[in-house]
Amino acid sequence: MSATEKAASTTEAPASGGRVKLRTTNVGMIFQRDGKSLPVLENIDLEVGDGEFVCLLGPSGCGKSTLLSAMAGFLTPTSGKIRIDDEIVRGPDPRRIFVFQERGVFPWLTVEGNIGFGLSNLSRGERVQRVNHYIKMVGLEGFERSYPHELSGGMKQRVEVARALAVNPDVMFLDEPFGALDSITRLIMRGELLRIWHTERKTILFVTHDIDEAVQLSDRVVVMSARPGRIQQIVPIDIPHPRDISSPRYLELRDGILGQIGLAHRL
Amino acid sequence: MGKNALKSHSWLKPGLFILVLLGAWQLAITLHPRQLMPGPWKTAQGIADLVPHGLIVKDVVASVFRVTWGFLLAVFVAVPLGLVVGWYRRAEMALNPVLQILRPISPLAWIPIAILWFGVGDLAAVFLIFVGCFLPLLLAVISAVQGVPAVYIDAGRNFGLSPLVLMRRILLPAIVPRLMTGLRITLGIAWLVVVAAEMIAVNSGLGFLIVDARNAGNRYDLVVAGMVIIGVVGLLLDNGVRSLERANALRWGFEEKG
Numbered sequence: 109m110s111a112t113e114k115a116a117s118t119t120e121a122p123a124s125g126g127r128v129k130l131r132t133t134n135v136g137m138i139f140q141r142d143g144k145s146l147p148v149l150e151n152i153d154l155e156v157g158d159g160e161f162v163c164l165l166g167p168s169g170c171g172k173s174t175l176l177s178a179m180a181g182f183l184t185p186t187s188g189k190i191r192i193d194d195e196i197v198r199g200p201d202p203r204r205i206f207v208f209q210e211r212g213v214f215p216w217l218t219v220e221g222n223i224g225f226g227l228s229n230l231s232r233g234e235r236v237q238r239v240n241h242y243i244k245m246v247g248l249e250g251f252e253r254s255y256p257h258e259l260s261g262g263m264k265q266r267v268e269v270a271r272a273l274a275v276n277p278d279v280m281f282l283d284e285p286f287g288a289l290d291s292i293t294r295l296i297m298r299g300e301l302l303r304i305w306h307t308e309r310k311t312i313l314f315v316t317h318d319i320d321e322a323v324q325l326s327d328r329v330v331v332m333s334a335r336p337g338r339i340q341q342i343v344p345i346d347i348p349h350p351r352d353i354s355s356p357r358y359l360e361l362r363d364g365i366l367g368q369i370g371l372a373h374r375l
Numbered sequence: 376m377g378k379n380a381l382k383s384h385s386w387l388k389p390g391l392f393i394l395v396l397l398g399a400w401q402l403a404i405t406l407h408p409r410q411l412m413p414g415p416w417k418t419a420q421g422i423a424d425l426v427p428h429g430l431i432v433k434d435v436v437a438s439v440f441r442v443t444w445g446f447l448l449a450v451f452v453a454v455p456l457g458l459v460v461g462w463y464r465r466a467e468m469a470l471n472p473v474l475q476i477l478r479p480i481s482p483l484a485w486i487p488i489a490i491l492w493f494g495v496g497d498l499a500a501v502f503l504i505f506v507g508c509f510l511p512l513l514l515a516v517i518s519a520v521q522g523v524p525a526v527y528i529d530a531g532r533n534f535g536l537s538p539l540v541l542m543r544r545i546l547l548p549a550i551v552p553r554l555m556t557g558l559r560i561t562l563g564i565a566w567l568v569v570v571a572a573e574m575i576a577v578n579s580g581l582g583f584l585i586v587d588a589r590n591a592g593n594r595y596d597l598v599v600a601g602m603v604i605i606g607v608v609g610l611l612l613d614n615g616v617r618s619l620e621r622a623n624a625l626r627w628g629f630e631e632k633g
Binding site: 182204255 | 524526527529530532533534535544545548549551626627
C-alpha cells in the first residue's frame, strides 16, 4: 500500500506541464465526533497545473468532498498547507468558486438574479452584458426571468455554473455537480462543461465517484482510497478531446482505474 | 366556470354550519328569555346601532392603528436583531436564558408598567402590542436563520460577502417563507393583545367598546356585537398576511421547504 503511495507521489506533477496553480502539501484532516478522532484525510500531496482539469475519484466516504471544501477554503486542514498561486488558502474567495449540486442556486432570485449575484460591484450596463453573455453560453435564453423552481435539475445546474463563470474565477471546484441529474442530461452537461472549459480555460477540480465521468472529462484522475482518504494513484488521461468512449485506450484507462479501486470489470 | 362552481361549493358546508349555530343560539335565548345575553338578532341590531354614529369605524380604525404601530415596531426591531443573533450563535447562547424567562410572561402582565411609563393612551397600548409581538417574532427569526441551508451561506461567503451584506442578501431572503408564518402568528397575537390593552389602558377601540358597553347600562348586545367585529377584522388581517404568504410561496415555489 505504502509503496503505491510513494509511486503515486512521484507522479504528482501536472500533466499540462504548465505553471502550478494549486498545491497541497501533506494535508491531513481529522474530524472530532463524539469525543473521538476520525481521520478523514491523510498525507495529501497534489499539484494542479494552471488550466488543468483534475478529477478526484473515490468511493463515498473517502474524503474527496472534504478535500475539495478545504481547497475552496470552507474547511481548514488539521495539518499541512493548501496553496493557490503560492498563497496559503485562508477562506473562500471570489477568485475560486465552488459549484454545489444544483442545491446552491438561490430560490429567491431569478435566473438573471442568480447569475448576476457576484457582480454587484459592476455598473448596471456591464452587469447586464455579462449576465446575458453567460446565459447564452449555458443555453438559458428565454428563461432570464424564471425562478429556479420553474427549471429542471439540469437547467438549475447550468445556472450555478453560469453564476460561477460570471465572476471570472481562476479556479472552479465542482462537487459531484451532475450527481442528481438523469443519465442523459448528465452526458449532455459533461459535453457542455468541456466546451466551456475549452473556451474559458479555468482550472477545474471535479469530485466524482463515477469512473466514466472522470475518464471522459479530466486531464488527470486522482484515485483516492477510503478511511482515511489518501491518494492511491494519479492517472493521466492521454486521450485528446473529443474523446471516443469506445476506443481501446479509453477502455484500458477505465479498466485500469477499476482495477486500482479493486473492482474487476464484471459483476 | 368549473372552478367557480367548486369555490361556491366549498362555502356551502361552513355556511350551513354557521346557520345551524345561529339557530341553536337563537333557540337557547328564546328558551331563557330573562337572560342579559343577546341572541343573534339582537346582536345584529347592536351592530346596526353602532354603524350610524360612525362609532364602529372609529373603534376599528383605533384598534387597527395601534396594532399596526406595535406590530411594525416589533418587526423592525425583532427581524434585524434575530438575524444578528441567529448568525452569531454565541450571542444567542448569552441571550437565551433571558428570552426563556421573559417568554412565559403574558403581555397583559405588562399593563401596569405600560401605564406607569406611558400613561393612559395610545402609547401604552402600542407598547403592550410591541411587547406581545417582539419575543415570538425574535424567536421565530432566530430559528429561521439557524434553519437556512448551509449551502446558501457558503455560496454567499464564496462571493466575498461581508457578514452584514450576507445577512441582507442571503439570510433575509432565505428566511422569508418562515418569516411570513412567524408574522402571521404574531399579528394574531397583536390582535389578541390590543383588545385586552384597550379594556384598561385607553378609552377608544374595540376593547374599550366592549367594557364601555357593559359599564354603561349592561348593553350586552353591543358587547357581543363588538366581539363579532373583533372576530371579523381579525380574520381579515389573517387573510391579508396569508395571501402575501401564498404570493411568495408561489413565486419562489418554496411551499414544500418553508
